Amino acid sequence: MADKRTTVDEIVGELRSGMTIGIGGWGSRRKPMAVVRSICRSDLTDLTVVAYGGPDVGLLCATGKVRKVVCGFVTLDSIALDPHWRAARQRGQVEVMEVDEGMFFLGLQAAAWRVPFLPTRAGLGSDVLTINPDLRLVRSPYDADSPFLADAADAGVELVAMPALHLDAAIVHTNRADATGNGQVLSPDPFFDHLFLGAADRRFLTTERIVDEGALVTEAHPVFTVPIHRMLTDGVAEVRGGAHFTANPPDYGRDEAFQKEYAAAAGDPAEWDAFVARYVLVPEDEYRARIGERAAT
Amino acid sequence: MTDSGVTRAESCVVACAEAWRGAGEIMASPFGTIPSLGARLARLTFAPDLVLTDGEAALMVGAPPIATLPSDLMREAIMTYRNVFDVVWSGRRHIMMMASQIDRFGNQNISAIGPHAKPKVQLVGVRGAPGNSVNHPTSYWVPDHSTRTFVEQVDVVSGVGYARAFAAGTGATRFHDIRRVVSNLGVFDFETPDHRMRLRSYHPGVTVDDIVAATGFELTVPDDVDETRLPTPEELDAIRVVLDPGSLRDREVRT
Numbered sequence: 001m002a003d004k005r006t007t008v009d010e011i012v013g014e015l016r017s018g019m020t021i022g023i024g025g026w027g028s029r030r031k032p033m034a035v036v037r038s039i040c041r042s043d044l045t046d047l048t049v050v051a052y053g054g055p056d057v058g059l060l061c062a063t064g065k066v067r068k069v070v071c072g073f074v075t076l077d078s079i080a081l082d083p084h085w086r087a088a089r090q091r092g093q094v095e096v097m098e099v100d101e102g103m104f105f106l107g108l109q110a111a112a113w114r115v116p117f118l119p120t121r122a123g124l125g126s127d128v129l130t131i132n133p134d135l136r137l138v139r140s141p142y143d144a145d146s147p148f149l150a151d152a153a154d155a156g157v158e159l160v161a162m163p164a165l166h167l168d169a170a171i172v173h174t175n176r177a178d179a180t181g182n183g184q185v186l187s188p189d190p191f192f193d194h195l196f197l198g199a200a201d202r203r204f205l206t207t208e209r210i211v212d213e214g215a216l217v218t219e220a221h222p223v224f225t226v227p228i229h230r231m232l233t234d235g236v237a238e239v240r241g242g243a244h245f246t247a248n249p250p251d252y253g254r255d256e257a258f259q260k261e262y263a264a265a266a267g268d269p270a271e272w273d274a275f276v277a278r279y280v281l282v283p284e285d286e287y288r289a290r291i292g293e294r295a296a297t
Numbered sequence: 298m299t300d301s302g303v304t305r306a307e308s309c310v311v312a313c314a315e316a317w318r319g320a321g322e323i324m325a326s327p328f329g330t331i332p333s334l335g336a337r338l339a340r341l342t343f344a345p346d347l348v349l350t351d352g353e354a355a356l357m358v359g360a361p362p363i364a365t366l367p368s369d370l371m372r373e374a375i376m377t378y379r380n381v382f383d384v385v386w387s388g389r390r391h392i393m394m395m396a397s398q399i400d401r402f403g404n405q406n407i408s409a410i411g412p413h414a415k416p417k418v419q420l421v422g423v424r425g426a427p428g429n430s431v432n433h434p435t436s437y438w439v440p441d442h443s444t445r446t447f448v449e450q451v452d453v454v455s456g457v458g459y460a461r462a463f464a465a466g467t468g469a470t471r472f473h474d475i476r477r478v479v480s481n482l483g484v485f486d487f488e489t490p491d492h493r494m495r496l497r498s499y500h501p502g503v504t505v506d507d508i509v510a511a512t513g514f515e516l517t518v519p520d521d522v523d524e525t526r527l528p529t530p531e532e533l534d535a536i537r538v539v540l541d542p543g544s545l546r547d548r549e550v551r552t
Contacts, residue, residue, distance in 0.1 A: 026378060053422070073422030081421060092415035098408060100427040102382050121386075121472070122428030125457035125465035131413045157468045188354035189377040 001213070004181045006235040008242075008284060011204045012038040014235075015169055018067075020048040022108070022165075022200055024172030024193035025246065028054040028077045028254055030185075032173035032206045034242040037287065039065055040280050050108075050165055052101065052191065054246060055262060058084035062272065063280065066094050070165060072101030076263065077247075078256055083266035099128055099135075099162070105192055107165035112198030117161040124160055136161050170200035173243045174228065175251055176216055177207035181233030182226055184216045187249045190227040197232040205236040208243075208251050241288055258294070299501040303527055305481060306331060306546035308500045309440075310536055311528045312484045314339040316436045316477045317391060322346040323433075324356075324376075324384050326392040330549045332438045332479075333363055336393070337540050338532060350376050363541050385425065388472055391434040393479075394426060398451040399437055401494045401514045403475035403487055405430070405456030413453050426455035431462065434474045440549050442480035444513035459492035481550045482508050484525055489517050498525040502552075 012035060015021065025031040036056045039047075040063040047065050051057055053074030060066045062084040074085040088094045099107070106118040119138055129135050138161035142149045149155055172193040174183035183193070183205050197203040205228065217223045245255035245262065265275040279287060299308075313335025317325050325336040325347045337360035340347040351357040351370050358371035376384075384390050397420055398406040407426060411417030429435050435456060439446050454461055462473040478485040483499040495517040499505055501524055509516060528536065536546070 071422060073424045075421055081419070086419040089409070089416055089419040098413075098423055100423055101425045102385065102428040105379070105382060120428070121431045121468055122425075124427075124431050124469035125454070125461040125473075126423065126427035126430075127408070127413070127454040128423060128427050131453070153467055153471050157471075158466050159468050188375060191378060 001180050003179050004230075004233060004236050005179050005210065006204075006237050008034050008038050008206065008237050008239055011035055011171065011206075011235055011237060012042050012044075014202055015039070015042075015044055017044050018046045019168040020050060020166070022167040022170035022196040023049060023051040023056045024170065024191060024196045025054065025056070025243070026052040026189070026191045027075045028246045028259065030173055030187070030191065030243050030248050031056045031246040032171045032242060033244055033246060034239045034284055035171045035204070035206055036060060037280055037284070050167060052104070053082075053085070055082060055259070058082035059280070061085055061088035061094055062266070063276065068095040068097065070097040070099070070104070072099055072104045076259055078254065079259065079263050083263050087266060097132055099123065099132065100126070103128070103160065103162045104165070105195070106162040108192055108195035108199045110162065110164035111166045112195050115164065117163050119159040120162055121159060123162070129160070135163070165199055167196065167200035169202040169204065170196040171204045171206065172196055172228070173206045173248070175208050175248065176211055177205050177236050178213050178216055179210055179236065180213060181205060181228075181230040181236050182216060183207065183228030183233065183236075184221065184226045186221065186225060186251075194227050194232060197228065203232055203234045205233050206239050206242045207236060208238075208240055208248070210236065210238045239284065241291070244291060255291070258291070299527065301527060303501065303533065304547065304552045305500060305502060306550040306552065307528055307533065307536055308525050309479060309481060309550050310334045310338060310546060311532060312479045312498070312500070312525050313393060313438065314342075315484075316393060316479065317344050317347055320344055320347060320391055322348065322389075324348045324350065324390040326350065326390060327438075328393060328395050329438050329440065330363065330545050331440065332393040334536060334540055334546055337363065338535055341535050341539070342532060354378075360540070362539060363545055364543050385428060385432050388433045390429075391436065391476070392429050393436040393438050394429070394456060396437045396439050396446065396456070398446060398448045399439060399478060400448055400451050400458065401516070402458035402460040402492060403437075403456070403478070403494065404451045404454045404458035404461060405437055406451035406453050407455045408453035410452055423453070423455040427457060430456040430475065431469045431473050433472060434476050436475070436477040436479065439478065439480040442482040442508070442511050444511060447480075447512040447514065449514045459487055482511060493517055495519065496522050498523050500525045501527065
């Protein structure tokens with residue numbers, strides 16, 4: 001079987017400026033931050049980022065990598081708003097396709113299922129349709145005389161046609177994986193990571209630890225802890241702490257003190273430059289060392 | 298504080314709880330401390346079949362104190378975000394969201410203040426508000442009632458109000474139901490002929506004039522509007538002793 005082991009820098013080496021990139025996780029939870037930091041260090045620009053947004057979006061905007069964001073929200077969870085995202089938006093620096101978070105799910109699902117759209121009520125009547133003037137409605141072909149109409153009120157009903165969110169590449173982070181690209185999530189919510197991978201041309205996994213083939217599923221970790229199968233992945237990189245500073249239980253919780261420092265640095269350009277120099281423009285092993293030093297003081 | 302010693306925050310908890318009266322076996326999704334206390338109070342008393350989440354990825358057993366550590370919660374079933382959409386789109390949910398702005402028809406904004414292309418203030422984003430509001434009962438909690446929050450017209454319609462839902466057609470109106478707005482000053486509904494916001498009750502210690510002055514649009518005020526009901530002794534005990542002994546409620550609404 002194919003050995004898909006790779007490195008964070010090799011993953012980022014496969015990305016190109018202008019690409020549409022999906023990032024897994026949700027808010028400030030289980031984000032592939034090692035890859036995000038590596039993108040920040042690269043010369044990539046003009047990216048379209050598709051995410052249930054957290055500090056991945058804030059960090060990429062604050063380092064000038066992003067042209068457009070597709071999202072339903074951007075939050076740090078324990079801090080309601082990411083100030084870097086807020087600043088980028090209020091400067092008019094980034095474009096946004098803002099949709100309902102359920103529409104977002106259907107967009108990924110449509111791409112993964114290779115259909116151009118999926119219908120939903122979500123979005124009807126809201127400004128999601130006015131701020132995204134290219135979104136279209138679809139009329140149900142099942143009219144009052146159709147034998148398939150279960151609810152008379154739905155005869156010929158108009159719904160939002162959520163377009164497929166096709167991705168050039170997707171990156172997600174898991175607790176464990178194997179070298180063939182099966183990915184294991186040991187916290188209760190797998191979020192929509194398998195759909196990000198399913199919607200993408202190039203699919204990458206980072207993980208806390210790569211284990212032997214067959215070693216993911218045990219008595220303690222039943223098969224439903226492995227929502228990502230190897231047909232969904234092209235490369236897998238082992239990177240301890242690869243989701244830091246977002247929450248990645250049971251391996252580690254959110255580094256709240258560090259997240260606060262990240263958010264506070266948005267207030268002052270000199271402070272932000274210092275933060276970037278210390279924590280972003282350094283190789284991953286140096287980042288780990290600095291996080292360690294920081295925690296010890 | 299009233300003569301009977303009930304704080305404003307406690308009146309608000311009871312007003313929020315009332316939103317779930319008669320709800321049956323559906324998921325209550327409260328945002329904010331006081332709506333969370335309200336949902337738990339309802340679950341403990343008059344709405345025993347309500348389903349509550351642990352705030353992460355599970356449904357929790359009973360109505361534990363608000364400050365319970367995640368490690369001490371008992372859970373009854375999985376409720377991932379993917380599962381949440383199944384519940385939202387099935388209609389088995391009544392959410393109480395917050396609103397940075399709300400208008401007379403119940404349009405809610407949590408996306409941006411000012412033009413969306415370049416906001417004056419970027420907020421969290423529309424989140425699930427568009428889908429929630431056209432799929433299942435939706436209420437709102439506004440802890441800082443003022444002409445800045447109760448506005449003539451919201452800047453970005455996130456949660457859909459009545460006039461907008463009607464204009465969008467049956468797809469939007471079929472399951473659209475904006476039930477209540479609870480603020481730190483009173484309780485509001487849309488039970489008027491054209492679904493404009495109506496004062497339903499004013500909290501103890503608040504006057505109708507206070508509410509009208511703090512509202513940035515013309516509010517329907519019935520002639521016979523009542524005071525928000527006081528908590529029963531049992532409810533007060535449940536709030537103070539069982540659910541919120543640390544008085545987190547007072548951090549959201551001061552008396």
